[in-house]
Amino acid sequence: GQNIDQPTEMTATEGAIVQINCTYQTSGFNGLFWYQQHAGEAPTFLSYNVLDGLEEKGRFSSFLSRSKGYSYLLLKELQMKDSASYLCAVPSGNTPLVFGKGTRLSVIA
Amino acid sequence: GAVVSQHPSWVICKSGTSVKIECRSLDFQATTMFWYRQFPKQSLMLMATSNEGSKATYEQGVEKDKFLINHASLTLSTLTVTSAHPEDSSFYICSARDLLSGGSYNEQFFGPGTRLTVL
Numbered sequence: 001g002q003n004i005d006q007p008t009e010m011t012a013t014e015g016a017i018v019q020i021n022c023t024y025q026t027s028g029f030n031g032l033f034w035y036q037q038h039a040g041e042a043p044t045f046l047s048y049n050v051l052d053g054l055e056e057k058g059r060f061s062s063f064l065s066r067s068k069g070y071s072y073l074l075l076k077e078l079q080m081k082d083s084a085s086y087l088c089a090v091p092s093g094n095t096p097l098v099f100g101k102g103t104r105l106s107v108i109a
Numbered sequence: 110g111a112v113v114s115q116h117p118s119w120v121i122c123k124s125g126t127s128v129k130i131e132c133r134s135l136d137f138q139a140t141t142m143f144w145y146r147q148f149p150k151q152s153l154m155l156m157a158t159s160n161e162g163s164k165a166t167y168e169q170g171v172e173k174d175k176f177l178i179n180h181a182s183l184t185l186s187t188l189t190v191t192s193a194h195p196e197d198s199s200f201y202i203c204s205a206r207d208l209l210s211g212g213s214y215n216e217q218f219f220g221p222g223t224r225l226t227v228l
Binding site (some may be wrong): 033040041042043044045048087096097098099100101102104 | 141143150151152153155158200202204216217218219220221222224
C-alpha cells in the first residue's frame with residue numbers, strides 16, 4: 001500500500017514563493033502526481049514525476065527524490081486563485097490514485 | 110485533454126430513496142473507472158474500482174449492496190446510492206483512465222463531481 005504525508009495547512013503571501021512537501025512510502029513506485037483541488041471542485045492535474053529532479057511548468061515546479069521518498073511542489077509568484085488544496089498521490093502499478101489528506105494553501109494579500 | 114462528465118452535478122433527495130450518478134468519458138474509452146467520496150475538508154477516499162463488463166471492486170468498509178456500481182460500456186459507469194441516509198451526504202467524484210493513452214503513467218481524469226444532500 002501507500003503512505004503519504006503532507007502538511008495540513010500552509011499560508012503564504014500573494015507574490016511570494018511557497019514549497020509544499022510530500023513524503024511517501026510505497027511498495028512499488030510508478031511515479032508521483034500532484035493535483036490541485038479548489039473547494040467543491042474535482043482535482044485537476046498539475047504534474048507527474050517519475051525521474052529524480054525538478055520539472056518546471058510555468059509558475060509551478062515539482063521535484064522528486066526517489067531514494068528519499070520525497071517530493072515538493074513549488075509555486076512561484078503566488079496569486080489569490082492559488083488558494084486551494086494540493087494533493088500528492090503515488091500509485092502502485094496500475095492501482096487507482098490514493099490521495100493523502102492534502103495541503104490546504106491560503107494565499108493572503 | 111480527456112474529458113469526464115458527471116450527472117447530475119448536485120442532487121437533493123429524501124432519506125430512504127435511491128440516487129443514481131452517471132460518469133461518462135466523453136472523448137476516450139475507459140475500461141476502468143474509479144469512484145471517490147469526499148466529506149468536507151477531508152481528502153478523497155476511494156470507494157471502488159469499476160471495471161467494464163465485470164463486477165466492481167470495493168474498498169474495505171464500503172458496502173457493495175448500498176453503493177451499486179454498473180460499468181455497462183467503455184464510456185459509462187453509474188453509481189447508485191440505495192436507501193440513502195443523511196450520512197451519505199457527500200461529494201462523489203468519478204475518475205477514468207484513457208485506455209489508449211499509452212505512455213508510462215496512468216493519468217486519471219476526474220469528473221466535476223456530484224454533490225449529494227440527503228434530507
